[in-house]
Amino acid sequence: MLNSIFTIFLFQLAGEFVQKFFELSIPGPVIGLILLLSVLLLKNRYNRSPSTFERELVSSCESLLNYLPLLFIPVGVGVVMHLTLLEENLISVITIIILGTLLTLAITGFIMERLLKEDNQK
Amino acid sequence: MIDQQKLYSIWVYLQAEPLFWLTLTIGSYIISDSIYRRTNLFPLLNPVAISVLLVSLILISFDIKYERYFEGAKFIHFLLGPVTVALAIPIYRKWHLIILNSKAIFISLIIGSVFAILVTYILSLQFEIQKELILSLLPRSVTAPIAMGISEIIGGIPSLTAIITIITGVIGASLGVFVFDLIKLKKMEARGFSLGLASHGIGTARAMSRDKNAGVFAAVGMGLSGLTTSILVPLFLKIVM
Structure with a gap:
């Protein structure tokens, strides 16, 4: 769980950085989404079987998304x-x-x- | 006997604490969500709309300032960023569906985004509202941070755009299904994409609660329309103004 939270925050942080650095009009979290998606797709190209870490990330993200309306x-x-x-x-x-x-x-x-x-x- | 004076002083203390408003927000969501589920996801009882009404009613009747409420609610608000990043997961898991339909997505994206701006502009002229308000309305179908950014660039009022954007989301999430039924849309992917494009995150939340594929297409629609709209709105204004 903690690993997943860290990963999500890290990608958001990276997104915020890219947004500020290139002065983009797209919000940082959306850039974070694109970065995380790219990393996952790249990884999938070389190694199709999901690691324990990836499985944990998937389940944490999906449980977070369950509460989307609350936010x-x-x-x-x-x-x-x-x-x-x-x-x-x-x-x-x-x-x-x-x-x-x-x-x-x-x-x-x-x-x-x-x-x-x-x-x-x- | 209950000491009323003492109870009152406890209330005065608690209502100044962030914990109180955080608990209230989660509590009203749990109530609204259980009503929503019990009515088999009846669209007009959208949990966002109902909880917002519940909380607002309490704030207004106890004369609480929004800033005080937000002191507690900001912990929930903060999660909007991380949850946006988390949307990468459902998109990743259904990637094959997106690749398969990339042409459909591209064409619907362009037509939908252009139409959203055009229809808002034409309706605004019909209602004869002032220019500043028209500019605040134009980016309304995309997620609030993008819409506010666009509004600022083109000379609208960002805080007004934020309000308009959220109303758009709630309208799409609660009334969208009636439109889809009326024009007899069968494919969940089409319903989801349309909800994400026209009513951003709140529409996406509704789509996700109904169907996995609808949710994924909503997330894709939301993200892509955010990009295209931020390019299209300034371009559109150059043409019409």
């Missing part, structure tokens, strides 16, 4: 407490968001559904 609560509460910032525009903004989001979901899903191939490797 949005602090920001979400901030939104409710600061809704007054939108003032008289609140209704227009909410309407734009609802219509815009639902239309985007429909278009993207529609196109994707038609382009996807069947998975034969399941």
